[in-house]
Every structure is written in structure tokens, then in C-alpha cells.
Amino acid sequence: MTSLERTAAFRPDTCSSGAGGIDWSGIGSAGAMSAFCGIMAGFVLAGIVVVIGERNPPAGDGHASRGLRLLLPCFIGLATASYLYALTSGELVCSRAITEQLFSGAILAGDAVVVIVALAWLLPAYGRNTHDTVSFFRGLIQFAAQFSLLMVVVSASGFDNSVLHHRAAGWSDAMVWASWVVGVGAVFYFWWKRPPAAAPPGRPEEETYEQWRDEVVLNRRVRIASWTTLYVGGLLAVASGVAVGIPYNHWAAMAPGLVYVLGEAALLLPGAIIVTAVWAVPRE
Secondary structure, three states: OOHHHHHHOOOOEOOOOOHHHOOOOHHHHHHHHHHHHHHHHHHHHHHHHHHHHOOOOOOOHHHHHHHHHHHHHHHHHHHHHHHHHHHHOOOOEHHHHHHHHHHHHHHHHHHHHHHHHHHHHHHHHOOOOOOOHHHHHHHHHHHHHHHHHHHHHHHHHHHHHHHOOOOOOHHHHHHHHHHHHHHHHHHHHHHHOOOOOOOOOOOOOOOOHHHHHHHHHHHHHHHHHHHHHHHHHHHHHHHHHHHHHOOHHHHOOOOHHHHHHHHHHHHHHHHHHHHHHHHOOOOO
16 A cells, blocks of 8 residues: 555544544644633743742742742643643544543643642732631632542543543443542642641751741642642653654554553542642641
């Protein structure tokens, strides 16, 4: 078979025909999602510029640094997600587009929560922690984290059933929703979990408990959350980029085992970002 004959055999599938029971067009929504991620990345960049350029009130520099540490990987992740969605908008292979969007959506779900956590750190940094504002942000973070988890579990379950034409094994759906239940519990636990009630022995006498809590305990949590956001977001971006480069003839029929692994990974990986983010929220 010549190269011309192989090209002629290709039949575009832009998810608009409803073939195989696919009732959602990831290609049709990709352009709007790319713009949405780009707008969010722009707002995050504006926040980064403000944090770098503004002078902090006394004792606010540490809080601003924690917010900045969380904003930086979010900017990279959201800008990357915008680019990946833009690639998906030009797809002509429906199953490949659904796979790409699965990973792009996972980046967006995780980074959206981290952005709110970063904003919560900017409240004490600029003296805006009045009238229980941080307490309100903590409740908002809990709501946003649970909502993001729900979105990724719906995305994972929809991916399994779309690619496998609604013939996904019952145990795979059960595993996805069981992972969501575990994630919900983990988010609540780490959001609620308080730092130790007292500083360990050997700390400087002039150091208050709040200073030790922020500079040691919460600094470590923010550091873990920021690196998790960067590395996991990078892994998801690489997975989406690899999917773009796989030829169309490999997407005709994906092995069920591979579909289950990809769906579960797209739930657990952003779940790791969300859990570490709520672990790093500021305290009143």
C-alpha cells in the first residue's frame, strides 16, 4: 500500500457523529477551555507581579513568599493546559481528543484549588486578615477542593465509558468512585489537620509559637504542595503531549486495561495536587 493510499483511508471523527455512543464533543469544547485556562493564567501572572512588586507590611514577607511559591507552578500549569486544549481543538480523531482533554482537565482541576490556597496566603501577607477572612477562605478552599474532585471523577468515569463505548467493566466504575470517596475523606482530613500544639524543645526562646508554626510546619507543607503541583502537572502535560503524537491508526480500539489505568491516573494525580494544597492552607 502506497503512502497516498494510506492517507486516503483515513476517516476524520470529530466527535460530532455520535458514533459508538460518544455523546460529548471534547473537540468542540476545547477552544473555549483553552481561552478559559489562558485567562486564568493571566490573572495568576498578574498576582505574581503584584506579590513581587508590592512592599509587605511587617511580618508579612513570609506569608507573601508562601503565596508566591504556590502561584508560580500554577501559572506554568494553566498556561500549559491552555496550549494543550488549543491542540485538542484541531483534532480529527475523537478518542485521541478525549484522552488529551482528560489530562488537560486534570491539570486545570488541581491548579484551580492551588490558586485559591495561594490567594489565602496573600491575605495575612497584606494585612487583609480581618473579620475572619482567612476562615472564610478556608471554607471556600474545602468547597473548591471537593468540587474539583467531583469533576475529575466524573471525567474519569466518562472517559472509560466513552472510549469503551459504554462497555466499561462494572468493577472499573466501582474503583473510580471508591477512589473519589477516599479522596473526599483525605481532603477533609488534611484540611482539618492542625499543626502540633506546641513547638518542640530546642527552639529559640524569642520565637513565638505562631512564628515556628508558619516558618517550619506550614513552610514545609507549602513546599510539598508547590513541588507536587509542578511535578504532577508536568507529568500530566507530558502524557497529553505524548497522546498528541500517537498516529491515528492506534486509536481505533484501545485495550480496556489501558483505558482503566489512564482513567484512574487522571483521578489520582490531580487528587494528589488537591490534597497537598488543602494541607498547606493558612491558619487563623
